[in-house]
Amino acid sequence: MTVDEVVKFVDKMVFEKTGKHLDDIQTAVVEGTWKRQTYDYIASEYNLSSSHVGDVGSELWQLLSEILHEDIKKTNFRSTLERIYIKSSQMPNIYIGNNHFNFNSQTLNQSDKEDDKSNINTESKLSIYDLTLAPEIIKFHQRGTELEKLSDWIFKQNTRLISVSGLYGIGKTTLVKKFIDLNLHKFAVVIWRSLKYPQPLDLFVRGCLNVCQEEPQGTLDKQLKQLFNILTQQKCLIILDDLQNIFIPVKFAGQYKVEYQDYQNFFTMITEIKHQSHVIVISQEQCSEMEYLDDELCPIKSSELSGLYNVDILQNRGLKDENNWLNLIDLYAGNLIDLKSVSILINKNYDGQVADFLAENTLHITNQMQSRFRDVLNHLSPQEKEIVWHLSKFDIPITRDSLKEGLNLSVVDFNNGLQSLQERYLVRKVRNNTILFQLSSVFREYVRNYCQDLGHIC
Ligand SMILES: Nc1ncnc2c1ncn2[C@@H]1O[C@H](COP(=O)(O)OP(=O)(O)O)[C@@H](O)[C@H]1O
Ligand SMILES: [Mg+2]
Numbered sequence: 001m002t003v004d005e006v007v008k009f010v011d012k013m014v015f016e017k018t019g020k021h022l023d024d025i026q027t028a029v030v031e032g033t034w035k036r037q038t039y040d041y042i043a044s045e046y047n048l049s050s051s052h053v054g055d056v057g058s059e060l061w062q063l064l065s066e067i068l069h070e071d072i073k074k075t076n077f078r079s080t081l082e083r084i085y086i087k088s089s090q091m092p093n094i095y096i097g098n099n100h101f102n103f104n105s106q107t108l109n110q111s112d113k114e115d116d117k118s119n120i121n122t123e124s125k126l127s128i129y130d131l132t133l134a135p136e137i138i139k140f141h142q143r144g145t146e147l148e149k150l151s152d153w154i155f156k157q158n159t160r161l162i163s164v165s166g167l168y169g170i171g172k173t174t175l176v177k178k179f180i181d182l183n184l185h186k187f188a189v190v191i192w193r194s195l196k197y198p199q200p201l202d203l204f205v206r207g208c209l210n211v212c213q214e215e216p217q218g219t220l221d222k223q224l225k226q227l228f229n230i231l232t233q234q235k236c237l238i239i240l241d242d243l244q245n246i247f248i249p250v251k252f253a254g255q256y257k258v259e260y261q262d263y264q265n266f267f268t269m270i271t272e273i274k275h276q277s278h279v280i281v282i283s284q285e286q287c288s289e290m291e292y293l294d295d296e297l298c299p300i301k302s303s304e305l306s307g308l309y310n311v312d313i314l315q316n317r318g319l320k321d322e323n324n325w326l327n328l329i330d331l332y333a334g335n336l337i338d339l340k341s342v343s344i345l346i347n348k349n350y351d352g353q354v355a356d357f358l359a360e361n362t363l364h365i366t367n368q369m370q371s372r373f374r375d376v377l378n379h380l381s382p383q384e385k386e387i388v389w390h391l392s393k394f395d396i397p398i399t400r401d402s403l404k405e406g407l408n409l410s411v412v413d414f415n416n417g418l419q420s421l422q423e424r425y426l427v428r429k430v431r432n433n434t435i436l437f438q439l440s441s442v443f444r445e446y447v448r449n450y451c452q453d454l455g456h457i458c
Helices: 003-018 024-034 041-044 051-070 077-090 103-112 144-156 172-186 203-212 220-233 262-274 320-331 338-348 354-358 368-378 383-393 400-405 411-423 441-450
Strands: 128-130 161-165 189-194 238-242 278-283 299-302 427-431 435-439
Touching: 003 024, 003 077, 003 189, 024 041, 024 051, 024 077, 041 051, 051 077, 144 161, 144 172, 144 299, 161 172, 161 262, 172 189, 172 238, 172 278, 172 441, 203 220, 203 262, 203 383, 220 262, 262 278, 299 383, 320 338, 320 354, 338 354, 338 368, 368 441, 383 400, 383 411, 383 427, 383 435, 383 441, 400 435, 411 427, 435 441
Parallel strands: 128 189, 161 278, 161 299, 189 238, 238 278
Antiparallel strands: 427 435
């Protein structure tokens, strides 16, 4: 058992009991105690007083004693944890390794005492959580409405397929992980998968079966049956993050690459087959599965995230002039990644003075934003690039007709391109008396400044 595994193991237990993760000092106490360091030593390493570290330690041992129903002290912490960890890895239906476990201490203790696994009904008590690739959420602001919406869809409406979509950096992954942190105990199985480095559906299904301690059988068809059996018998939640990576670049949005076409069938099965589980897909691009969403009876729901307009998101970034923070947030349309990136720049070049930065009257595109938008442009179809280029010339939203007039595209190409850009959240529809279209402001600034001629992007 490595020290990282110990910290994760303890953090998981503490989180399940208290809803809070270990803080820095508690983590230091766990790490230090595991390495058989004294409180004095741990305190000196972290510039703290020994008495404070000792207090944090005693509170932690008390909490762990309650969780484990054993007397845990600094002196027996390591040996007890090792024994429990080994024991838990031998138990059926618990999956341990990296983060792949939900540790049910009562079951384990029962096992310890009786030492007779055959007498234990672990089925009803154990849950399986594979959150290895899910981010840890430390700061979280707002999004109360979105969290409620997810709860309502999942726990009240039994929505089987949910999509959370929006621009890169807008907070999709964070929102879904926060939802899991708040509701973990309501699911028997939670599996988080990222398609950042995509895998074909058969590998994904096999992985899910393995996590659920089910031996994958024969063909994909049989394995899907196994998986749907699990989804029917228990309330499971499967997350597929970064879905946009299985779509074809340089085509219109949301079209599956040939090798990942099976995912489309899988999503259809998730909506059509009756079961008690849920799949949440997170994506920067919409796809056809997310489209027919307004129907009340539809087993699919979609949440489209927009920016966060709250000064709290700029706290602890070394920024000054708090009165101006909302203007900065407005400038970058509440995109958290862009705000992070520009905060670093303001710190480095303006000594954190937000007012000085805003006085330049420039929507500054940082190096990080440039490389991201270059990537975005490289993924667009030629029709979309033409529309983007033309739209970037206007400071105000324009009508569909005015946009079309300036372009040499057929009606079909124009309409498909315009739809696709909205499905990537690059073009915004503004409803006035009439319908108007506009590029997202930061993206527009990038196109204007870094794509000097049409040939550059088309
Ligand atoms: N509600 C929130 N409160 C505070 N920070 C957030 C929130 N949502 C996202 N962030 C931060 O913004 C950044 C981008 O969020 P992320 O969820 O990765 O975006 P996306 O998945 O849409 O690309 C992360 O650093 C994350 O910590
Ligand atoms: Mg993400």
